[in-house]
Every structure is written in structure tokens, then in C-alpha cells.
Amino acid sequence: MSFRVHVRVMPREGLLDPQGQAVEHALGALGFADAAEVRVGRAIELEVAAPTRPEAEARVREMCDKLLANPVTEDYLLELEEA
């Protein structure tokens, strides 16, 4: 089976996120004063072949831990759908 995977990598909660702050500031300047707690992360899409969904997820977690996210500063979320 093949799975389409969406990986969302976000700066860890509590870490200074200057990009998020800059975007929040810009939104405020554009009149979107109701925008708050803006954070900027990264989205990665990939396909992975695996016999089952749990195996696909385990494989992608390994990819995240080794490369796609930095374990010191980032957290990640996965969404899998059958391709």
C-alpha cells in the first residue's frame, strides 16, 4: 500500500519564534488586529509505501526524528491518507 503523508513541523512551544512574531506584527499592520499567537512552521508532503498504516506511520516518524524535524527545537504532526 502507498500512503500520502502530510508532515507539519512546528517550532517547539515556548521557544522564541521571531518569524511568527514578525508575521503577527504584519497582520496587525494590515488591520487584522484579531490575529494572535502566530507561529510559523514548515509543511512537508511525501509518499511512503508500507504494508499497513501503523508501519507507514512508524517509518515516517523515523524520518522525522532523523531528518525532517530537529528534536532539539521542533515538534511534528503527521496525517496519513491512502494514496
Next chain:
Amino acid sequence: MLNVAVVRFPGSNCDFDALRAAELVGTNAYFAWHRDASLRGADIVLLPGGFSYGDYLRSGAIARFSPVMQAVQRHAAEGGPVLGICNGFQILCEAHLLPGALLRNAGLSFVSKPVDVVVERTDTVFTSAYAPGSRLRLPVAHGDGRFVAAADTLRMLEAEGRVVLRYVAATESSPFQPNPNGSANHIAGICNAAGTVVGIMPHPERIAEGVLGPPDGLGFFRSLAAWRPRASTLNVPSR
């Protein structure tokens, strides 16, 4: 003669400066390419600054998996000295040869200017030529230089005296802003427990000759040139 390998990745741009500085102090310096599986008998490895692999994903994240880095990992594991400058520091953190990470500067701007730092560790392979507490003026040029580590890691680095360079506050004689990037504890450089692997954000190789200004960076290279392997494999000229 000491063999010094300067590792070049696609996107390295301080490689010639590092090579020249290593040659200035009388070492046999040469380039190693990112695809090389061997460091060709290097005694010391320099990871120069630049934008390896275009800084894709995260600075240093891709370089970590290049064949030459497997050789650098082995070299470091055997106690071989490694100095990572700027992008080289980022690569050392990504490779887990040093703790922590280097994130986007707090001010978001790329910062290219001289900064003042104090040398807090002088018993490393790369800082032995400096007097303890020396203040240096070195150039920085980076977008991702904000050192970040978990609170317990920061405490450990401080308790073990592993902060090698720290940004110091501006004084009357120093017009430069302290801490150009928002680094935790004003950290500009750290080392591993043994003092053999050192990572720094400032660029000593860019200020290692008098023609460029007071050569405050030369000490890093004089230090490494004075280092000797424990079981020396060097060719000692016979009398």
C-alpha cells in the same frame, strides 16, 4: 607536519579563507570534498562557513548525512579535533557532535558585522594560544546564529565550562551591540566535553592577517598548529 582537512560542501564559501589561515600557521592544509569517504589522514578537520546544500530544510541538516561527515564522525569519536565555523557549527549541532541548535536570528536579519567576544575556555585544541579572558573582535555573518538548547543542557554547558566564546557587552571602547542574534546566555561558541570539538559562530579565518585589521582570529589557527596527537603519527624531521 599536521594534516588539516578543510571540508567543502556545495555552498561552502569560507573554504579558501580557512585553508589560507591554516597554511599561514604552517600546516599541510587541503580540501576534502563532501562525497569523499576519507579525510586522507587528517589530524584536524575544519568545517568552514557558507550555506551547505543551500541551507535547505535547516542549516546544516543535509550536510550531516554526506559521506565525508561519516568520516568526520569517526575522526571525532577517536578524539580527533574538529572546528566548525558558522555553518560548520550548525552542521556539528545537527550531527549531534555538539548539543543544542542554531535558529533564525532573533531580529530576523542576516547579521554581518564585527562583534566582541570573550574567550572563556583556553584549554581546547583551538583556543590554547589565547590568554584566559581575552577579548577578541571577530566578524560574524549569519542568518541562523541564535544558539538554543534545553534548560538542562544550558545548565550542563555552563557547569562544565563548555562555553568557549561569549558575546560581551559593548563598552566605551567597543561600539558593537552585544549578542547579535539572541543566543541563549550570549553563547557564541561551545565545545564537547573533551575540548576537541569546537563550534563557533564568528569567523576567525576572516581576520587572521594584519592587513585585514588586528588579527584577533589568528589565535585559533596558532592553537591548532601547536596541537599534537597523543600517539604522534607525524613525520618528525630527522636531525
